[in-house]
Amino acid sequence: MLFLSQLTLGYKDLQVLKISDEYSIHRVIYSLFEDYRSNAEKTSSVKSGFLYAEQKSNSIERRFLILSDRAPNIRNxxxxxxxxxxIPENFLKFSQYRFRLLVNPTIRDKNTGKLKPVIGETNISVWFAEKSVSSWGFATSDLNVTSIEVLNFKGKNGNLLTISRAEIEGTLTVTNFELFASSFAHGIGRAHAFGCGLLQLVPIYQ
Known part of the structure; x- marks a missing residue:
């Protein structure tokens, strides 16, 4: 079972919670969920069980969409x-969807083995279209890279983090329903902890 939540932070919330960068957002959203992972699992590939993406941002309000495998704990x-x-059980049974996604586009350097960002709208579009079919269970059309940004902020231990993030919109056609459902539930690409990877879907009724 999956849950979809909308978190709205008003002006006073933003001040009290000291929202200033991506890490402060990460801190607030992660506080809504008890972490069932061990320390070893946290440093490995075991997922947190939730994804989020920012929907609206201005000086008086910020709004986030959160997908999770358990309901957020807001009692205290x-x-x-x-x-x-x-989320209804039949939500992932449609053949086509309109989608929006904030994604961290990266490739692994063949010489160094290190991850590096995919640069430029055309390259990001090609990367995303190819990965969609091979790794995520859907084919794309009408792709549009609406924004590209580089985020620089300090992490938990004060270390500087840099993440490239692109917003992509378009239409997808499911080619592998099992893989598509997994991609939706577990996220697309990397940097899930900082607002990337959540497929925001609107079914296309035929």
């Missing part, structure tokens, strides 16, 4: 306004 938290609902 005074964190904005949270509205949660269960």
């Amino acid at each position: 938290e005074k964190i904005g306004t949270v509205i949660t609902k269960k």
Whole structure:
């Protein structure tokens, strides 16, 4: 079972919670969920069980969409306004969807083995279209890279983190329903902890 939540932080919330960068957002959203992973699992590939993406941002309000495998725990938290609902079982049974996605586009350097960002709208579009079919269970059309940004902020231990993030919109056609459902539930690409990877879907009724 999956849950979809909307978190709205008003002006006072932003001030009280000291929202200033991506790590402060990460801290607030992660506080809504008990972490069932061990320390070893946290440093490995075991997922947190939730994804999030920012929907709206201005000086007086910020709004986030959260997908999770458990409902957020807000009984003892005074964190904005949270509205949660269960995702219907048939939501992932459609053949086509309109989608929006914030994604961290990266490739592994063949010489060094290190990850590096995919640069430029055309390269990001090609990367995403190829990965969609091979890794995520869907084919794409009408792709549009609406924004590209580089985020620089300090992490938990004060170390500097840099993440490239692109916003992509378009239409997808499911080619592998099992893989597509896994991609939706577990996220696309990397940097899930900092607002990347959540497929925001609107079914296309035929």
